[in-house]
Amino acid sequence: MTLQAIEAAAARMRGHVRVTPLLNAPLLDRLAGRRIFVKAECLQVTGSFKARGGWAAVSALPAGARGVLAMSSGNHAQGVAWAAAAHGVPAVIVMPSDAPAVKVANTRAYGAEVVLYDRVRDDRDALAAGIAAERGLALVPPYDHPEVIAGQGSVGLEIAVQAAEAGIAGADVLVCCGGGGLSAGVAMALDARAPGLRVRTVEPAGFDDMARSLVSGQREGNAAATGSVCDAILTPMPGALTLPILHRLAGPGMVVSDDEALRAVALAFRYLRIVAEPGGAVALAAALFRDDLPETVICTVSGGNADPEIFAGALARFGG
Incomplete structure (x- = not known):
């Protein structure tokens, strides 16, 4: 993993x-008591930053691959499906059966074949590996993949430029975190391009595997597979590639509650007029509701593929 890999991925996705x-x-x-700058990846193609990693990986498929297979609760699914369609290659996406219906529908609409599995009873990795081997598909996991990390790192390249334009030389950069692909890529890019900006991961309570792993230096797992409204970032443990990067470059991890994430969804709509899904709003929640932060914070709103009922409920409950 190098800055050059991130720059190469950014070059391949330019114009797409x-x-x-x-x-x-x-x-x-004023509400937060600090300056908050929001990197609005909810406005990205397919509604999340995952379009970046999807394009980076699909545009660099190994020779002989007959298509691509990805595993995702919905945002990586859509990113890979969109990129595969644009490149004219088949895509199979393994998705949990409890994924939001809108994410499953959109993935199919991009032309991908969706295979559903049960998060608790089924071995997702074994299922995906079996299909990939049988059909000759290149496996593109959601975060532990060099090209995926490189693609997500393009967010960091953009933040470095935009922060400089805004006169920001020092800030914590809060990143919504599941397995760590986005936060690792952003951390690498900022380390090279804007060393005054420090990445901190943000996760939902009960699924703080990255925060605990950053303390121990080892890959810590979660006790549960489900149980949070932040479906987009419920991963079993940090990636083998992402944790070492973040252990070297990131500050302490942060954790927010589901209610704080939902309140951040409502506030993002009220003040920024953007649609955020709960998992894509955890970094904004930390920026709003945590005290151990500097006076200037940059945070990602990493996805906007909100379930309509959950989004409407957040607005009704917290005032959009």
Whole structure:
């Protein structure tokens, strides 16, 4: 994993993946008691940053691959399905049966074949490996893949430029974290391009495997596979590739509750007029509701593929 790999991935996706804005709202700053800048990846193609990693991986498939297979609860699924369709290659996506219906429907709409599995009873990795071997498909996991990490690192390249334009030389950069692909890629890019910006991972309570792993230096797992509204970032443990990067470059991990994530969804809509899903809003929740942060914070809103009922419930409950 190198800065050159991130730059190469960014070059391949130029003209296909959007440069998303870095947003600020004075009323949101006033509420938080600090300046908050939001990297709005919810405005990305397919509705999340996963379009970046999907394009990076599919555009660099190994010779002889007959297509691509990905595992995802929905955002990586859509990113890979979209990229595969654009490159004219078949895609099979292994998704949990409890994934939001809108994410399953959108993945199929991009032309991918969806294979559903049970998070608790089924071995996702074994199922995916079997299908990939049988059909000759290249396996593209959601975070523990060099090209996926490189693609997500393009977010960090953009943040470095946009922060400099905004006059930000020092800040914590809060990143929504599942397995760590986005946070690892961003950390590598910022380490090279904007060393005054420090990545901190943010996870939902009960699924803080990355925060615990950053303390121990070992890959810590979660006791449960389900149980949070933040479906997009419920992963069993950090990646073997991502943890060493973050252990070297990131600050302490942070954790927020489901209620805080839902309140952040409502506030993002109220003050920034963007749609965020709960898992994509955990970094904003930490920026809003945690005290151990500097006066300027940059955070990702990493996805906007919200289940309509959950989104409407967040607005009704917390005031959108």
